[in-house]
Every structure is written in structure tokens, then in C-alpha cells.
Amino acid sequence: MSTPGITVYGYSTSGNCHKVRLLLEQLGRAYRWIEVDSSKGETRTPEFLDKNGNGRVPIVELDDGRVLAESNAILCWLADGDPAAGFLPVDAWQRAQALSWMFFEQYSHEPYIAVARFIRGWTPLDSPRRAAELPRCLERGHQALAVMERHLRGQAWFTGPAYGIADIALFAYTHVADHGGFELARYPNVRDWLARVRATPGFVAMPGPAADNAALLAASVLP
Numbered sequence: 001m002s003t004p005g006i007t008v009y010g011y012s013t014s015g016n017c018h019k020v021r022l023l024l025e026q027l028g029r030a031y032r033w034i035e036v037d038s039s040k041g042e043t044r045t046p047e048f049l050d051k052n053g054n055g056r057v058p059i060v061e062l063d064d065g066r067v068l069a070e071s072n073a074i075l076c077w078l079a080d081g082d083p084a085a086g087f088l089p090v091d092a093w094q095r096a097q098a099l100s101w102m103f104f105e106q107y108s109h110e111p112y113i114a115v116a117r118f119i120r121g122w123t124p125l126d127s128p129r130r131a132a133e134l135p136r137c138l139e140r141g142h143q144a145l146a147v148m149e150r151h152l153r154g155q156a157w158f159t160g161p162a163y164g165i166a167d168i169a170l171f172a173y174t175h176v177a178d179h180g181g182f183e184l185a186r187y188p189n190v191r192d193w194l195a196r197v198r199a200t201p202g203f204v205a206m207p208g209p210a211a212d213n214a215a216l217l218a219a220s221v222l223p
Contacts, residue, residue: 004066006031009051010058011038013213015114015172016071017058018206022168023078026202027085039122071172072102075165087164094160101158101166104147112141114173116180120220121213130220138181145177145187152189156196163200171197176206179217 006024008031010017024031036042036057043055052059052069059069060077068074076099079088089095116137119129148170151158158166175194177184184191197203208214 004062004064007034007061008058009034009036011036012207013209014057015176019071019168019172020058020074022204023075023087023165025204026200027078027082072106072169075168079165086162089160098159098164098166102169105169109144109170110173112137112144113177113180113182116141117176120181121179121209121217125219141180141182145182145190149187149189152193167197
């Protein structure tokens with residue numbers, strides 16, 4: 001049976017979208033990328049909402065019209081489709097451990113580290129969100145990074161004994177945590193793990209923010 005063609009709708013500077021690109025590249029899978037700038041409302045058009053009523057990227061669309069949303073679900077589907085590549089453990093216990101880190105990423109990590117990055121790089125300097133939300137994002141984001149630091153004292157990876165999709169999920173926003181105001185020098189094990197991820201075969205870097213967003217990041221002053 002032939003492998004269905006994949007179209008990815010994503011925003012290149014989004015960590016959640018880069019997860020999908022990174023795994024596809026490391027799997028050597030062919031895909032088509034359609035850039036959708038969520039910061040400009042492009043995920044709220046009727047055409048996009050017909051594909052994903054939640055109005056978010058990334059999504060993947062197959063040649064037969066099936067659509068899958070949610071970055072970590074996409075990672076699981078891609079890894080399951082190529083078990084020989086080893087991105088998700090076969091052992092049930094190890095697989096559950098990997099999934100637990102992916103749930104951690106979406107519940108305890110991404111809502112703070114990614115949101116801090118968004119506030120500092122995609123909202124005006126006088127945005128009320130900076131005073132209202134950023135301090136809590138920093139507090140909870142540091143808690144998440146501390147959990148990762150403790151794990152990495154005795155383990156090299158988050159997916160099990162080898163690199164895999166839990167590492168991809170956590171790498172996405174951890175490697176740009178400084179954009180949100182997180183100083184990673186406090187987490188040497190996390191920094192070493194980031195270097196290991198960058199050294200994996202087929203690794204591709206996430207593009208930097210557009211000029212306007214980069215200027216906001218540079219101009220941001222932490223509370």
C-alpha cells in the first residue's frame with residue numbers, strides 16, 4: 001500500500017509547528033509545507049476553519065482529505081507509521097513514559113515557556129499582558145525547566161533510552177526559552193540535552209522570528 005502524501009499547514013517560527021517539520025525531516029518523509037501566519041489571523045479564515053475548527057496550526061492533511069490536528073498527536077501518528085525508525089518505543093512501559101513527557105510538555109511546559117515567548121515577541125511593549133501574565137509564565141516555566149533538569153541528571157533522553165518524539169516535543173520551545181526571558185545557564189543538563197538534540201541525524205533548525213518580532217524581543221524589559 002502506498003504512503004499517503006502529506007501537506008502540513010504551519011507557521012515556521014512556531015515551536016509546535018517545527019516539531020512536525022523536524023520529525024518529517026528526520027524520518028526522510030516527503031511533504032508539502034503551506035505557511036499559515038497565525039499572528040495575522042490566517043488560521044481564522046473560513047477556509048482554514050473548515051479544516052480545523054479550533055483555528056490553530058499545525059495540521060496535516062492527507063491526499064485522501066483526512067486532517068489531523070494537535071502537534072503531539074501528529075508526532076505520535078508519524079512515529080507509529082515508521083516503527084523501525086525508533087522515534088517511539090515499542091515497549092509499552094517505555095512508550096507510556098514517553099507519552100507522559102509529551103503530556104507534561106503540553107500541560108506544564110508549553111503554556112508558560114511558549115506563552116512567555118509570545119508575549120515578549122508578538123505583543124506591543126505596552127500590552128497589559130506583560131504585567132498581567134508574564135510573571136506567572138516565568139514562575140511556572142522555571143518550575144518546568146527544573147523538572148527537566150532533575151530528569152536529565154540520570155537520563156540522556158525523554159523518550160526512553162534513545163532520542164525520539166518526546167525529545168522533539170520538549171525541544172521545540174525549550175531551545176528558544178531565552179526569547180521568553182528564561183536564562184538556561186541555570187540548567188546545565190538541559191543545555192547539554194539541547195546540544196544532543198541538535199546533533200541528531202537530519203536535524204533542522206527552526207527559523208528565527210521575523211524582523212519585527214525580533215525587534216520586540218530585543219526591546220523587551222523583564223519585570
